[in-house]
Amino acid sequence: MPPTVLHLSTYDANGGAGRAAYALHSAMLAAGVDSTMRVARMDKSATNSDREVAAGSDLRFRVANRLDRQLWRLQRSPNDTWRSPARFGSLNANEINRSNADVVNLHWVTAGFLSIKEIGRITKPIIWSVYDMWPFSGTEHYGVSAPDARWRTGYTKTNRPKDERGVDIDLHAWEQKKELWRPSQVVAASTWMHEAVQVSALMHDWPVSTISHVIDCEMFQPADMFAARNALGLPADVPLILFLAGGGIHDARKGWDLLEQALGKITPTFPTVEVVIVGPIDEAYTNPSGIKIHWRGIVNGNAALALHYNAANVTVVPSREDNMPLTAMEAQSCGKPVVAFAIGGLNDIVDHNATGHLAAANNTDDLAQGIINAINDSQSDNAWGQHARARALETWSPATVVNQYLDVYARAQK
Numbered sequence: 001m002p003p004t005v006l007h008l009s010t011y012d013a014n015g016g017a018g019r020a021a022y023a024l025h026s027a028m029l030a031a032g033v034d035s036t037m038r039v040a041r042m043d044k045s046a047t048n049s050d051r052e053v054a055a056g057s058d059l060r061f062r063v064a065n066r067l068d069r070q071l072w073r074l075q076r077s078p079n080d081t082w083r084s085p086a087r088f089g090s091l092n093a094n095e096i097n098r099s100n101a102d103v104v105n106l107h108w109v110t111a112g113f114l115s116i117k118e119i120g121r122i123t124k125p126i127i128w129s130v131y132d133m134w135p136f137s138g139t140e141h142y143g144v145s146a147p148d149a150r151w152r153t154g155y156t157k158t159n160r161p162k163d164e165r166g167v168d169i170d171l172h173a174w175e176q177k178k179e180l181w182r183p184s185q186v187v188a189a190s191t192w193m194h195e196a197v198q199v200s201a202l203m204h205d206w207p208v209s210t211i212s213h214v215i216d217c218e219m220f221q222p223a224d225m226f227a228a229r230n231a232l233g234l235p236a237d238v239p240l241i242l243f244l245a246g247g248g249i250h251d252a253r254k255g256w257d258l259l260e261q262a263l264g265k266i267t268p269t270f271p272t273v274e275v276v277i278v279g280p281i282d283e284a285y286t287n288p289s290g291i292k293i294h295w296r297g298i299v300n301g302n303a304a305l306a307l308h309y310n311a312a313n314v315t316v317v318p319s320r321e322d323n324m325p326l327t328a329m330e331a332q333s334c335g336k337p338v339v340a341f342a343i344g345g346l347n348d349i350v351d352h353n354a355t356g357h358l359a360a361a362n363n364t365d366d367l368a369q370g371i372i373n374a375i376n377d378s379q380s381d382n383a384w385g386q387h388a389r390a391r392a393l394e395t396w397s398p399a400t401v402v403n404q405y406l407d408v409y410a411r412a413q414k
Contacts, residue, residue, distance in 0.1 A: 003409050004034040006101035006124075008091070010113040013043030013300070015246050016326045017108035017131040020189075020213040024105075024129070024405065027214045027398035033406070036101070040090055040113035043300075060090035065112030072139065075169040077161070080252065083139040084110035085169050093121035103127055103409045110134060110141075116173060120180030125412040127185045127405075130193055131323055135177075135186075136200035138170025142253065142321050150174075154201035177202060185412045187211050187405070189324035190345025209408050212348070213324055214401040215333045217393055219302045220309065222335035222385070228311035234294060238272040239375045242312035244327045246298075248280035255318035255341070258364055262318075263289040265368035270375060278308055309334040314356075314374040318367060322346060332356070333392035337374040337384035339367065355388035 007025045011018030021037070028035035040061040067088040075083075091114055096104060106119070106128045132141040137151040150159055155174040186208040188194035194210045197203050229236050241263075249256035266273055267289065274292045281295045299305055309315060315331035317340040324345035328338045332355055340346040342358035350356040357370025377384045394400075 002031075002033045002406055003102035003413065004100055005036070005103055005105055005409065006096065006099055007035065007037040007105045007107060008039075008096070008109055008114065009037065009107035010040045010109055010111050011043070012037060012039045014041070015108075019326055020131070020324075021107035021129070023214050023216060024401065026216075027402050028405075030398060031402045033402070038091070040111075061112050063112075064088040064090045064115075068110075068112050071169065074167040075139075076165040078163050079140065079144065079161075081140050081142040083169075084134055084141065085139050085173055086110050086114070086116045087173075089113055089115035089118050091118065093118040093123075097121075097123050099124075103412055105129060105405075105409075107131065116176045117180060120182075125184070125409075127187060127408055127412050129187045129189070130197065131189070133193075133196060136197060136202040138172075138174040140170065151196075151200050151202070174202065183207070185209070185408050187408060189213050190348045192344045192347065193323050207411070209404070211401060211404045211408070212396050213326060213329060214398050215326075215329050215392060215396040216302065217333050217397050220306050220330045220333035220392075222389060223306070223310040225310055225313075228307050231307055232296075232311055234276065234311050235274065238274050239270050239379075240294075240312045241273060241275045241371060241375075242278070242308060242315045242331070243275060243318075244278040244308075244315070246279060249277065249282055249285065253319060253321050255320050258320070258341075258362060258367065259316055259318040260287065260289065261364040262368040262371065263287070263291050265365065266371055267291065269372050273375070276308065276312060278305075305330065306334060309336055312336060313378040314339055314371060316340070316367075316371060317346060319343065319346065320362065324348065329392070329396060332388035333396065335382070335385040335389035337377060337388060339370040339374050341367065351387065351391060355384055355391055 009018055009021035012022040025035050025037045068085050071085045072083050103125045108131045133143050134141045137143050138155055143149055143151045155171045160168055183206040186197055186206050188197055188210050189212055194208055197208045226236050245251050245254040276294045278296045278299045281297050287293055309331045315336055315338050317325055317328045322344045328349045331338050338350050338356040340350055341361045343361050350358050352358040357373055359366035359370050
């Protein structure tokens, strides 16, 4: 009999991690698993009677979130990644321990939801779905990849980067994790994250499995491109490139500037190409390539997102660093080619020259050629798109992913 599962996530619909956590919870409910989800902030616009999601005190969350951000500012670092000191939280471990859950599945739980201390006080079997590097780093959600990186070697007073100033919050956070946490089952969504966990100083001896995010392949399925464009008010007769980033074009990790460089190399082949951007609108932005941009703003809801994937010829994910971005997976499930750099979890998502193109890291010439190839394919027999859809059904479907998680839950209970 499947265990009773409690999923913990800061969000249920905000950002890729929150959406991935909720998708797994929903898939488990559909499979007959007794699954509930506790979040710090619920997306009320998406709430319906079958969500089985509960939110805690919003006031406590906002206070903890603000205190955590104030603490973050005591440390100054050239690494501009998102950081979570996690000294303050709005959820108490006693509430978790008193629940009827057999296992607790942690997702992305920072930003004022769960503190490092409260995670250590959870007495039930824990499974940790790792979305970024925070669980085994100091406060950083993404860290440098150098062999002597602190997350690899351990944080000490003597190995702090020389260009950092202020209080060494990273050291304090890592030491607290090392002292208070016990080894638990870790689930990495990508091979890259799996390997990072295994070489980290904090979690190298924790049991780790690789299980992809779950994709609702019925929601994210192929649809007529021209009907999708008509519904969104997008032009029917030009190639469209889709770029999505919750942080917008100024999130350096998501690589808009690299796509921007590639765009100028595409126009000789496709002079009418245009770009659709899903994310915060920047009205002051001027595109140096002169290519027309359709700003869509923040798009809420899976149905609306699926419409955008289906309206484009290709989705481009030019991230410098990423784990297992849902945007790439959902686009592939919609039968669309994805062009990305061969970094992180994107190596697991895109089958090079079969479902899209993996360019050499940060190589904008290669990225541009991949986009050209993808548009050409989409305008001919759409072989890449068809292979992408078939692979998504085989690899990321709810039944496949849920069964893999149930195996990990069983190991956690032993």
